[in-house]
Amino acid sequence: MNSRQRLLDTLSFRRGCPPPRFEAEFSDELVKMWTQQGHLRGESPEEFLGLDSRETLPVEWGKLHDGTRVVMDEDDLAPFRRAYDPSDRRRLSVDWPELVAVFQDHTSILWDSPWDEGFFQVLGIRDAESFSQALTMACEKPCLAEAQMEHYATFLETLIDEVFSKIAIDYAVFYEPIASNSAPVISPAMYAHFVQSALRRIVDRLARYGVRHFFIWTAGQVRPLVPVWLEAGINGFMITQAGAAGISYRALRREFGASIRFFGGIDWRTVMDGPRAVESFLDSEARPLLEQGGYVPHLDDRVREYVSFEAYCAYRTRLDALIAEGH
Numbered sequence: 001m002n003s004r005q006r007l008l009d010t011l012s013f014r015r016g017c018p019p020p021r022f023e024a025e026f027s028d029e030l031v032k033m034w035t036q037q038g039h040l041r042g043e044s045p046e047e048f049l050g051l052d053s054r055e056t057l058p059v060e061w062g063k064l065h066d067g068t069r070v071v072m073d074e075d076d077l078a079p080f081r082r083a084y085d086p087s088d089r090r091r092l093s094v095d096w097p098e099l100v101a102v103f104q105d106h107t108s109i110l111w112d113s114p115w116d117e118g119f120f121q122v123l124g125i126r127d128a129e130s131f132s133q134a135l136t137m138a139c140e141k142p143c144l145a146e147a148q149m150e151h152y153a154t155f156l157e158t159l160i161d162e163v164f165s166k167i168a169i170d171y172a173v174f175y176e177p178i179a180s181n182s183a184p185v186i187s188p189a190m191y192a193h194f195v196q197s198a199l200r201r202i203v204d205r206l207a208r209y210g211v212r213h214f215f216i217w218t219a220g221q222v223r224p225l226v227p228v229w230l231e232a233g234i235n236g237f238m239i240t241q242a243g244a245a246g247i248s249y250r251a252l253r254r255e256f257g258a259s260i261r262f263f264g265g266i267d268w269r270t271v272m273d274g275p276r277a278v279e280s281f282l283d284s285e286a287r288p289l290l291e292q293g294g295y296v297p298h299l300d301d302r303v304r305e306y307v308s309f310e311a312y313c314a315y316r317t318r319l320d321a322l323i324a325e326g327h
Helices: 003-011 028-036 045-049 074-083 096-104 128-140 142-164 188-208 223-231 249-256 269-273 275-292 309-325
Strands: 054-056 109-115 171-175 214-219 236-240 261-263
Touching: 003 109, 028 045, 074 142, 109 142, 109 188, 128 142, 142 188, 171 188, 188 223, 223 249, 236 249, 249 275, 269 275, 269 309, 275 309
Parallel strands: 054 109, 109 171, 171 214, 214 236, 236 261
Antiparallel strands: none
């Protein structure tokens, strides 16, 4: 059974199917360190470890042109709309027709992230000052933020029609950095007001083309926002820094339903704490989720240069053994 079929079976909660072997991104600094230490021998960490590969489409879903500033009045909406123009041919590579033919026959795991900019990225934040401007605008002139999200959803729907009427993907990711490790940066009610309808539209549009698995990529303490996402049709989560934010995937399933899918969720700090910490976390958190299905385990943050090769391999060996136990 190839990795794509194992992923689809896992996300469908099929019993007795081992999930694919994924990992969070390996930082460039870590790759350099492991290479200098003689561990990788010219391979990438993914190649060395024999991890399953994933591909994404060469589509530009984000801003183009001059739409990066915060919209503060009606005149700012014109450049914003130009920045999200689905007809701009730079959004698709020049060899797009040839790529369509290749991806139509793909057997590897294929995913994409149409919602590639979260709410505040759409509003144009770049730093603390622009974040303050965006909040002020959303509170004092909510019609401007509403107009932006309306256009953003329409832009995505149009581009989705062009891309996914030709190519099928295995899952979609919605990028939404919206919280610190203690709380979301805005209330669930405010977030739902501006974002939920647009999210629902994109989930529904993707579903027209056979997409069944919709993951929010986010970070931090996002538990208060989970109901908003579920109501919008999201059925999967990949939460960076889940452990540091006090997020337990097991607890989310108990609270919000057994049908939620997950990627990641293994507190990266356990690797630093040694084999006993890894063993304890995997037994208490990962094992029950693997038994339930709908779960692809890996670390909940990038693998950075302060993770030694030996510590990482010890964690990976134990995780792989746990995956193999039930299958």
